[in-house]
Amino acid sequence: MLLGSGELGKELVIALQRLGQHVIAVDSYDNAPAMQVAHEREIIDMLDGDALDKIVSRHKPDIIVPEIEAIRTERLYDYEKSGIQVVPCAKAANYTMDRKAIRDFAAIEVGVKTAPYCYADSFDELKKGVLFTGMPCVVKPLMSSSGKGQSVIKTEADISKAWDYAMSGSRGDKMEVIVEGFIDFDYEITLLTLTQINGATLFCPPIGHRQERGDYKESWQPMLMKPTDLEEAQQMSSQVTKALGGFGIWGVEFFVTKNGVIFSELSPRPHDTGMVTLAGTQNLNEFELHARAILGIPVAEIKLERNGASAVVLSDREILSWPTFSGAEHIHAFDNQDFRWFAKPTARPYRRMGVALTYGNSSVEKLVEQAKRLASTIHILP
Numbered sequence: 001m002l003l004g005s006g007e008l009g010k011e012l013v014i015a016l017q018r019l020g021q022h023v024i025a026v027d028s029y030d031n032a033p034a035m036q037v038a039h040e041r042e043i044i045d046m047l048d049g050d051a052l053d054k055i056v057s058r059h060k061p062d063i064i065v066p067e068i069e070a071i072r073t074e075r076l077y078d079y080e081k082s083g084i085q086v087v088p089c090a091k092a093a094n095y096t097m098d099r100k101a102i103r104d105f106a107a108i109e110v111g112v113k114t115a116p117y118c119y120a121d122s123f124d125e126l127k128k129g130v131l132f133t134g135m136p137c138v139v140k141p142l143m144s145s146s147g148k149g150q151s152v153i154k155t156e157a158d159i160s161k162a163w164d165y166a167m168s169g170s171r172g173d174k175m176e177v178i179v180e181g182f183i184d185f186d187y188e189i190t191l192l193t194l195t196q197i198n199g200a201t202l203f204c205p206p207i208g209h210r211q212e213r214g215d216y217k218e219s220w221q222p223m224l225m226k227p228t229d230l231e232e233a234q235q236m237s238s239q240v241t242k243a244l245g246g247f248g249i250w251g252v253e254f255f256v257t258k259n260g261v262i263f264s265e266l267s268p269r270p271h272d273t274g275m276v277t278l279a280g281t282q283n284l285n286e287f288e289l290h291a292r293a294i295l296g297i298p299v300a301e302i303k304l305e306r307n308g309a310s311a312v313v314l315s316d317r318e319i320l321s322w323p324t325f326s327g328a329e330h331i332h333a334f335d336n337q338d339f340r341w342f343a344k345p346t347a348r349p350y351r352r353m354g355v356a357l358t359y360g361n362s363s364v365e366k367l368v369e370q371a372k373r374l375a376s377t378i379h380i381l382p
Contacts, residue, residue, distance in 0.1 A: 001026060001055075003064060003065065010342065019292075022040075053075065073090075074094060077091075088241075088248040089245045089247075092268045096244070115182075127159055136154045138150065138151070144170055150166075152182070188210075190209060192204035192207065192289075194250075195293065197296045198298040205223075206225060208220050215350075218309065233256075249274075249289050271286065278338070280305060308357065311355065317348075324381045339374070342354055
């Protein structure tokens with residue numbers, strides 16, 4: 001049972017079906033991308049614990065895979081106690097769905113290096129938080145996805161706008177934000193980390209990415225970095241994932257500075273920046289790795305096969321019924337490039353609708369520019 005059925009869930013369902021699994025896709029709206037390829041679907045508010053209990057009781061899944069933040073994750077402990085496998089495990093899913101829980105866990109319990117931070121559950125508390133961290137600082141809802149509600153405060157005038165934007169982008173029922181001191185970083189990476197029940201913890205080649213409005217715009221693999229920085233990131237990632245427990249792919253984000261690596265965030269599931277692996281950059285993409293870890297199929301090695309890049313296709317308008325697209329002929333007319341359309345039933349400004357992919361022996365810089373050009377050729381149509 002997949003709890004959350006967006007584009008990442010869709011690729012995971014495809015990977016699981018290739019391994020003979022029967023999948024029930026769950027989300028709050030009908031025709032979510034993963035529902036289109038799953039065997040069965042359920043439409044519920046996953047923050048409604050009773051509704052969640054009912055569908056779990058009805059389907060009796062062997063495995064539950066949370067794919068979004070807005071879930072009544074405390075119920076997962078009971079499901080796990082009843083014998084259902086929760087991915088990666090109930091503790092990991094519960095902690096990582098809440099930025100407060102995972103940040104305190106990483107910084108205080110595990111002791112990895114993070115940005116200075118505090119929390120605010122009101123506008124007045126946010127003003128105090130800004131005084132604590134100083135400006136500039138970053139404000140994020142405790143529960144959100146794909147950068148929704150995230151902004152940078154640079155002046156006093158930004159504080160009110162940041163609070164309103166965070167509340168509008170918050171998912172779930174926690175009206176609270178994390179305030180982070182701004183890190184002067186050289187670049188950001190996602191280190192996809194595979195924990196296994198029948199094998200060693202493995203790391204994918206690091207993925208570089210660029211964000212706007214808190215959401216990723218382009219990603220590329222590999223991100224070239226100093227061996228000492230990569231080793232430090234791998235060590236931190238191993239520490240945090242081991243302490244949380246469970247098995248699966250983890251998207252662990254880091255800031256890389258002149259003075260080393262700083263832990264940023266962690267997702268216990270395939271990561272949006274990891275869509276670059278759909279370009280065949282690895283021997284197994286992140287969804288295939290997650291599926292194997294879920295099922296206890298050991299992976300001996302993760303190899304870089306070729307360089308790759310991705311660039312997202314965003315909607316520029318609201319479309320209420322099955323948006324389509326034009327321009328794919330410009331992508332498929334040439335070698336070493338590809339395109340995925342997510343088939344979301346509605347569109348709104350800045351919603352991610354597809355992704356352009358490039359790959360080959362060219363430098364990642366050239367591949368990123370090519371992916372951006374390709375993405376710009378896709379036009380959203382009503």
